[in-house]
Amino acid sequence: MSTESNEPREPREPDTTPADGAAAPETDAPEPGTTGSPAASTAPTASTAGDPPATGAERTDSPLTKARMSKGDKIDRLAQLTARRETSSGDSLWVAAFRRLRSSKMAIIGAVIIGVFVVLAIIGPWIAPYSPTAQSWRGEVFSNRGIFVGPRAENWLGLDNLGRDELSRLLVGARQTLLVGIVATLIGFVVGALIGGVSGAALALGGRVGQRIDAVVMRFIDMMLALPSLLLAVSIAAVMGQSLTTVMIAVGVVQIPIFARLLRGSMLAQANADYVLAARSLGVKRRRIVLAHVLPNSLGPVIVQTTLVLATAIIEAAALSFLGLGNLDAAQPEWGVMLAQSQRFFDQAPMLAVYPALGIIITALGFTLLGEAMREALDPKLRS
Amino acid sequence: MSLLELSDVKVHFPVRKGILFDRVVGHVQAVDGISLSVEAGQTYGLVGESGCGKTTLGRAILRLVDITDGEVVFDGTDLAQLPEEEMRRSRRRLQMVFQDPLGSLNPRQNIESILAEGMDAHGIGDTREERRERILKVLDRVGLPDHALGRYPHEFSGGQRQRIGIARALVLEPDVIICDEPVSALDVSIQAQVINLLEELQEQLGLTYVVIAHDLAVVRHISDVIGVMYLGSLVEEAPSDDLYASPRHPYTKALMSAVPVPDPEVEDTRERILLTGDLPSPSNPPAGCRFHTRCPWRQPTRCDTERPGLTDIGGGHKVACHFVNEIASGELAPTSALAPDMLGDSESPVDDPGGDSAGDSGEGEDAASGPASGAPGSGGKAAGTNA
Numbered sequence A: 001m002s003t004e005s006n007e008p009r010e011p012r013e014p015d016t017t018p019a020d021g022a023a024a025p026e027t028d029a030p031e032p033g034t035t036g037s038p039a040a041s042t043a044p045t046a047s048t049a050g051d052p053p054a055t056g057a058e059r060t061d062s063p064l065t066k067a068r069m070s071k072g073d074k075i076d077r078l079a080q081l082t083a084r085r086e087t088s089s090g091d092s093l094w095v096a097a098f099r100r101l102r103s104s105k106m107a108i109i110g111a112v113i114i115g116v117f118v119v120l121a122i123i124g125p126w127i128a129p130y131s132p133t134a135q136s137w138r139g140e141v142f143s144n145r146g147i148f149v150g151p152r153a154e155n156w157l158g159l160d161n162l163g164r165d166e167l168s169r170l171l172v173g174a175r176q177t178l179l180v181g182i183v184a185t186l187i188g189f190v191v192g193a194l195i196g197g198v199s200g201a202a203l204a205l206g207g208r209v210g211q212r213i214d215a216v217v218m219r220f221i222d223m224m225l226a227l228p229s230l231l232l233a234v235s236i237a238a239v240m241g242q243s244l245t246t247v248m249i250a251v252g253v254v255q256i257p258i259f260a261r262l263l264r265g266s267m268l269a270q271a272n273a274d275y276v277l278a279a280r281s282l283g284v285k286r287r288r289i290v291l292a293h294v295l296p297n298s299l300g301p302v303i304v305q306t307t308l309v310l311a312t313a314i315i316e317a318a319a320l321s322f323l324g325l326g327n328l329d330a331a332q333p334e335w336g337v338m339l340a341q342s343q344r345f346f347d348q349a350p351m352l353a354v355y356p357a358l359g360i361i362i363t364a365l366g367f368t369l370l371g372e373a374m375r376e377a378l379d380p381k382l383r384s
Numbered sequence B: 001m002s003l004l005e006l007s008d009v010k011v012h013f014p015v016r017k018g019i020l021f022d023r024v025v026g027h028v029q030a031v032d033g034i035s036l037s038v039e040a041g042q043t044y045g046l047v048g049e050s051g052c053g054k055t056t057l058g059r060a061i062l063r064l065v066d067i068t069d070g071e072v073v074f075d076g077t078d079l080a081q082l083p084e085e086e087m088r089r090s091r092r093r094l095q096m097v098f099q100d101p102l103g104s105l106n107p108r109q110n111i112e113s114i115l116a117e118g119m120d121a122h123g124i125g126d127t128r129e130e131r132r133e134r135i136l137k138v139l140d141r142v143g144l145p146d147h148a149l150g151r152y153p154h155e156f157s158g159g160q161r162q163r164i165g166i167a168r169a170l171v172l173e174p175d176v177i178i179c180d181e182p183v184s185a186l187d188v189s190i191q192a193q194v195i196n197l198l199e200e201l202q203e204q205l206g207l208t209y210v211v212i213a214h215d216l217a218v219v220r221h222i223s224d225v226i227g228v229m230y231l232g233s234l235v236e237e238a239p240s241d242d243l244y245a246s247p248r249h250p251y252t253k254a255l256m257s258a259v260p261v262p263d264p265e266v267e268d269t270r271e272r273i274l275l276t277g278d279l280p281s282p283s284n285p286p287a288g289c290r291f292h293t294r295c296p297w298r299q300p301t302r303c304d305t306e307r308p309g310l311t312d313i314g315g316g317h318k319v320a321c322h323f324v325n326e327i328a329s330g331e332l333a334p335t336s337a338l339a340p341d342m343l344g345d346s347e348s349p350v351d352d353p354g355g356d357s358a359g360d361s362g363e364g365e366d367a368a369s370g371p372a373s374g375a376p377g378s379g380g381k382a383a384g385t386n387a
Ligand SMILES: Nc1ncnc2c1ncn2[C@@H]1O[C@H](COP(=O)(O)OP(=O)(O)OP(=O)(O)O)[C@@H](O)[C@H]1O
Pocket: A007, A009, A010, A011, A012, A049, A050, A051, A052, A055, B013, B028, B029, B030, B048, B049, B050, B051, B052, B053, B054, B055, B056, B057, B214, B282, B360
């Protein structure tokens, strides 16, 4: 594969017909990896191209990364496409995207689910009818004999295996689950964006040394990306021991390469934009170019990804808890842990597993719906 | 000594390939040995078809691309050798106006911030008020209202955006402005306004311009000297009037013949040359005269093996062709092998639908904006003359 595949400027194609030119803005680049695409050279940023630092070390096509190439490619593609449209229409892009978002059922459903979840997570402890930890009905539940208490007037969702009010535990647990999701996503976002940002900045504006730095960093990132995420998370959790912090870190680390690659790709697309070249020709210092021009215009796809990662993080955190790597401290009910603990009684009281599982699924669905809708709103071409 | 002197400037972009390690497998010779000089207060026009390296040359002057070889001497210093930080500081005196007015403005910056950025970078103006005053003066010069300050680029029309781009360059009070196809993205009606503005500014401020265009009509009016580029090098350079009155290089002749003449009588009888074949790839340029693959006057062996240098044929008119005298005297006729057809009188070269086939799609759009901007010399049809 060509190493300059991400250059918007392609060597000229002699047999390009004028018709191609007319259709180009809509067809857009079919794949950032394909060279000689006539469409790529008509994209709004095309005339900006020529930035030699960006030419090299673009595609790190080692056998190791091959396995996950499609994932990496997809990330890069999202980064590029969204970034490119952004330069062309300025702030109106965001306005248009928001309008599309507003009229999307997916986005509305997602937003409503997330809204309910967040509200519950915040006010849960106050509206919970009972203490989530007090074993007030200890005498009525005998899990070893298979005696459980289902929904009834005082406990709407019944009692858990230790005689605690299930509804109260769910309500309070929402906060923990949200916390795990947010902290894990934040870890992934901050570290990933830092790595991707440095790498992108180095590649885009750091000359030959920058290219080397970027190549090394990206090969490492691609290696991380090649590992199955759950395996990586489990290994981290196994090393760090059992706790909620472990889960957050393990889930967060898994997201690092995704954020890194996404931001880098997005920055690269922006670094080739004409206005960056214009800033350089004005004599603006490199640091300011990166911080004031490239970075702010590269964040769109990263923000979309954040929403999607929240969903993954919640599910992965639940999975780790389920595997017994989460916090078993009963004082802090958390949906993943609740799910894990209820599996022992699944035969006698399946609903104890169903409630937290449903909570996790619906919440994750909410974030996914909103994230996908945002992605579509930013780039309708990714719909297929 | 001229204000800006380029000698044997080369810009080669490495083409890399490789699975594990990047290997340089070749070079795109975008600019391959260009020497020219621009006098203070004058305008140097640079023309050539798409992909011949005009933009790259313009960027090389500001060192926005790495210069592979050669010297860019500006006011006595070789910019190619300057350390990074000094180069950055010298950019105050060398500014650029871009082809895509919208794309060259950060969508998230308002006009004041766009115009203040350069001053900021060069420490011009101590206070915000001082800067604003200067910005307002420049806005007035380029014909934009004061209330533009707080607006964003997408709120302006194409012509206004280009005025913003010009203002951004002007606010630094540069000596040289490189205009890379400053009007080719604009409507024909607005093109003239922007060109006139550039001319006015030159008169008022004594600016020196390098104006890049693929359209001869655009550079004709404002250029003192015009250089014609083909595949990374200059094939002809002459004072503007001289070049139009008597183009000498076969490529220039072909470019000229693509521009329609307003007088119908002349239009009907003038010589027309359309070029065969495609522009060769700059990563593998032809040996000998770069133009020999498409030249209707090509002569055996010498044209294929020996690269002609740019030589002065008198009066500052420079041509890079072995047979310039023989062609001028009519001693050599265009070879029929490359020019099989004679074009009919009624067929105008700019109406030729194949005229854009070698250009990229961006040029296709340009061609639609005006008859005079038809892709010069990129015709896919026959070459021939029509006496
Ligand atoms: N950064 C780059 N890396 C590799 N090749 C490049 C780069 N920038 C330009 N080129 C190649 O160099 C050649 C000259 O490009 P350039 O943009 O200078 O042409 P141009 O004369 O300005 O054309 P146009 O009229 O289309 O703007 C082209 O073949 C182009 O593909």
